Amino acid sequence: MSDPVRALSGVSDKGFATVAMAGPRGMITLRGDLASAAVKKAVKAATGTAVPARRRILAEGARAAAWMSPDELLILVPFETAAATVAALQAALAGAHHLVADVSDARATFTIRGAGAEQVLMKLCPVDVATLAEGEIRRSRAAQAACAFWRSAEDEFTLVAFRSLADYVMAILDNAARPGSALFPA
Amino acid sequence: MLTLECPCCGVIADETELQPGGEAHLKRFGPGSSDDDFDGYMFARRNPRGVHFERWRHAHGCGKWFLAARCTATLEVFGTYPAQTSAPPAELQAKIKARRPDWEGWT
Numbered sequence: 001m002s003d004p005v006r007a008l009s010g011v012s013d014k015g016f017a018t019v020a021m022a023g024p025r026g027m028i029t030l031r032g033d034l035a036s037a038a039v040k041k042a043v044k045a046a047t048g049t050a051v052p053a054r055r056r057i058l059a060e061g062a063r064a065a066a067w068m069s070p071d072e073l074l075i076l077v078p079f080e081t082a083a084a085t086v087a088a089l090q091a092a093l094a095g096a097h098h099l100v101a102d103v104s105d106a107r108a109t110f111t112i113r114g115a116g117a118e119q120v121l122m123k124l125c126p127v128d129v130a131t132l133a134e135g136e137i138r139r140s141r142a143a144q145a146a147c148a149f150w151r152s153a154e155d156e157f158t159l160v161a162f163r164s165l166a167d168y169v170m171a172i173l174d175n176a177a178r179p180g181s182a183l184f185p186a
Numbered sequence: 187m188l189t190l191e192c193p194c195c196g197v198i199a200d201e202t203e204l205q206p207g208g209e210a211h212l213k214r215f216g217p218g219s220s221d222d223d224f225d226g227y228m229f230a231r232r233n234p235r236g237v238h239f240e241r242w243r244h245a246h247g248c249g250k251w252f253l254a255a256r257c258t259a260t261l262e263v264f265g266t267y268p269a270q271t272s273a274p275p276a277e278l279q280a281k282i283k284a285r286r287p288d289w290e291g292w293t
Contacts, residue, residue, distance in 0.1 A: 055195055069248035070194050126200035139195075140203060141246040 015177030026082030207241030
């Protein structure tokens with residue numbers, strides 16, 4: 001397999017928060033009846049986690065399962081294992097009505113780090129970021145681009161957007177994090 | 187600016203996260219119906235000043251359609267409910283009636 005190429009070359013800029021393009025990550029869309037035993041078993045095998053509750057993301061090491069809508073999950077795995085995970089999911093769900101698609105190459109992942117990380121998202125998304133709980137994933141928009149984000153660590157958010165918009169998303173994140181433009185200056 | 191609670195994912199969504207879908211609870215007249223019925227279905231809208239039932243889609247969120255009841259004059263939101271229904275829930279109707287005693291009902 002050829003080396004995966006990121007949409008942008010790992011740009012990182014120092015403002016009041018650090019915005020960086022994260023490395024390639026395996027992402028799989030799974031649609032089906034999330035309450036069914038077949039889906040629960042398949043997700044357990046793929047990520048090691050249970051099927052997440054509404055608006056939750058459950059992580060197990062580098063793998064995670066995120067709730068996207070009442071009938072859709074996003075499965076996160078290391079990039080190299082995406083194809084194998086898709087095959088395993090399809091085999092596990094054979095016979096049940098479902099859809100499994102490898103969307104790794106359609107997405108771009110960003111990390112926003114630092115004490116002001118929250119404020120970057122506050123500027124861009126119509127979301128009460130301060131009340132976003134640990135382990136909660138929020139689908140929304142960042143300026144004009146659809147996105148999803150969650151708290152991936154202390155003072156760190158991970159944001160997923162469409163790869164075709166990676167340049168735009170990087171530009172607005174970078175702009176929102178510019179030095180001197182914090183909403184709550186320290 | 188409207189904020190509506192999406193009944194599918196529970197998010198209190200800002201209007202800019204949503205896509206409007208026009209009037210709710212329309213009865214469809216498709217192929218084989220009379221011209222008058224189709225004309226009414228296609229073009230006639232209530233467009234009331236007051237209580238209005240609408241379709242919305244949580245476009246920048248879970249992507250699901252839901253229905254909302256609000257007042258077009260004051261923008262007061264009475265409530266939202268799942269789209270898998272052909273009439274507003276009884277408790278929502280009671281709530282609207284309490285807030286707007288002269289409301290004539292949704293039909």
